Amino acid sequence: MDIRTFETAAEAGLALARRVADALLRTPSLALGVPAGRTPRDAYGELRRLHAAGEADFSRASAFLLDEFAGIDSAHSGSFRRFLTQHLLSGVNLDPARTHSLNGVASDLRAECERYEEAIAAAGGLGLLLLGIGANGHIGFNEPGDSLTARTHRVRLLDSTQRDNAGLFGGDVARVPREALSMGMGTILRADTIAMIATGEGKAAAVERMVRGPLTTTVPASFLQMHRRVEVYLDRAAASAL
Ligand code: GLP
DSSP states (O other), X not given: OEEEEESSHHHHHHHHHHHHHHHHHHOTTOEEEEOOXXXXXXXXXXXXXXXXXXXXXXXXXXEEESEEESSOOTTSTTOHHHHHHHHTGGGSOOOGGGEEOOOTTOSOHHHHHHHHXXXXXXXXXXXXXXXXXXXXXXXXXXXXXXXXXXXXEEEEOOHHHHHHTXXXXXXXXXXXXXXXXXXXXXXXXXXXXXXXXXXXXXXXXHHHHHHHSOOBTXXXXXXXXGOSOEEEEEETXXXXXX
């Protein structure tokens, strides 16, 4: 893993945004995987700024959201699609027809997951996948457990993950959906390049186990050790256990 440590979270975000802008210059038709979450917000803000300055052109790119809650639609204030629209999509020139997300209210969620795998394959696979990490070591909504699922799938969220996401639901854990849809570990590991961002002391232990720990399904991010091109953007606090 290529670990890049920055003094502050803001600096890590700026570096990640520049990384995306460079990838777009080299590959204008880039298929970009994008997470929701608090951590990438600085990077998304910088990407909107770079776009406004004529330094990041998404006109030929496509985007695939990493995951979504089940049981709420994209207009819901807690949905990741809405979060991404607010923090990134509204400020860059991604073609809506090439901006993909999982539909948490599809009538057949299994078919919806299969449709998503096919859409990623039709785009030629993910060229650059941005990732955050959960404090429990999850990536996307691939939760710690006895096994991991390779393909895009429906997942039951752990209590701790529901609590971590309560902010999107007015701080009320009871309103956080119990289930979600997520790219699988195979979907993630097939991306050409992975760029993870983690900031804050709360992520330090998960980052340490991701980088140094054994490969284990109880730390899904540890499987990133198997990938040949993983860049990790950290602030000093998230790197403190390394
Ligand atoms: C969420 C999402 C992940 C995200 C992670 C960290 O549950 N499913 O894609 O990376 O948790 O979120 P945050 O950046 O808000 O800490």
